[in-house]
Amino acid sequence: MTKLILSTGNIVSGGPSIIRKPGAYRSNLELTNSLRSNFLAAQQDYAPEDDVESAADEEGLPNVNGTLNGASGLSPAETGPAASDKLAPEAFWTAREGDVIFVPRIDWSAAGLQEEATQYDITVKLFFLPNTSPAERSQYAKEALDLVLKELQVLEINLLVVSFPGMSFEGDCSWEADKQNAHQGNDEEEVATWPAIEDLQRHGLVKKLGIAEFGSEKLDRFLKRVQIRPSVNQINIKNCCDVPPPLIKLAKEEGIELLVHSDTTDILSKGTLRELLGPGLQGAGILADPGSETSKGLKGELTPQWVVKYTAVVRDRGVIENKGYFASAGLAE
Incomplete structure (x- = not known):
């Protein structure tokens, strides 16, 4: 099986991948828009200059100078954003390492934070996605955290929050949401x-552990069956007005911090991922068109595995310096 690792880069830095829109983004929109923007930026940055300019003129896109960097293997007529449906997974703006394809390729030499790691509060949220085997989650957790540590060039993070599939707070009132x-x-x-999450803390990679969308009954059952208890519980109460009183009471008794968030658990569906990587106008051209026998690109069954969101905040100033996402998918060819 081929593994695809997708990345947004730092979405709060300057450059093509930045999103500047009013209001709060749902995490799925922020992820998909940031990925699409980063794909386009990489296609432009690694394309020959003449090809980028001609493609920009044709598509009404801004010109971005770039170099081929010796990785393409495609002729100039086959490269650039205007010809993204012709790009194969071995194209110049992606990178293959064994069975893993990075979309886009990552310049790890430019990774890292601007100040010492001790100056930051780093929060990571790991979303386990539906239709994946729980037996593989230990591997997924390690993969995701390793990528974040490498991207930020740190040895540990302050908080790891785990989001399991099928969890939410929905109902006409907080009591009903907690009951459901x-x-x-x-x-x-x-x-x-x-236990795989606990091991990350035992190995010194994570200071605190957290969970998401656990109501009072779920949390009570969970606490009785784990060795290292979560110290944080994130909940999204967009569909009800208040934090459920039973949950407030239990969290206070157990010393668990309740945090409100705006993430969504349907963060990366199979259809959305195929649209992002497919040959369409909004796609990156990594996947072949399943309806065409002559379409170039990867073919097979695509399964989203996990998404991880990371945020590095400068503690003294309360400023987000680095925020981004990685996502993983398996492709059974």
Whole structure:
């Protein structure tokens, strides 16, 4: 199986990948828009200058100077954003390492934070996606955290929050949302996954652990079955007015910090991922058109595996210096 690693780069830095829109973004929109923008920036940056200019003129896109960097293997007529449907996975703006393809390629020499790591509060949120095996989550967690540590050039993070599939707070009131939450997710899979998360803390990679979307009954059951208890519980109460009182009471008794967030658990669906990587007008041209026998690109069944969001805040100033996403998908060819 081929693994695809997608990345947004730093979405709060200057450059083509930045998103400047009013209001708060749902995490799925922020992720997909940032990925699409970073793909286009990479296509432009690694394309020959003449080809980028001609493509920009044709498509009404801004000109971006770039160099081929010796990695293409494609002729100038086959490169550039205007011809993204012709790009193969071995194209110049991606990188293959064994069975892993980085989309886009990452210049690790430019990674890292501007100040000493001790000056930051670094929060990472790992989304385990539906239709993936719980037995593989240990590997997924390590892969995701390794990428973040490498991107930020740090040895540990302050907080790792784990989001399991099928969890939410939905209802006409906080009491109803808490009651419905008690029957969501899968207790056995969540408890079976947690030892891999605990190991990350035991190995000194994570200072604190957290979970997301656990109501009072779910949290109570979870706490009784794990060794290292989460110290944070993130909840999204967009569909109800308040934090459920039973959850407030339990969190206070157990010493767990409750945080409100605006993320969504449907962060990267299979259809959205195929659209991002496909041959369409909004796609990156990595995947072949399944309806065409002559279409270039990777073919096979695409399964999103995980998404990780990282945020590095300068502690003294409360400023977000670095924020971005990685996502992983398996392609069974």
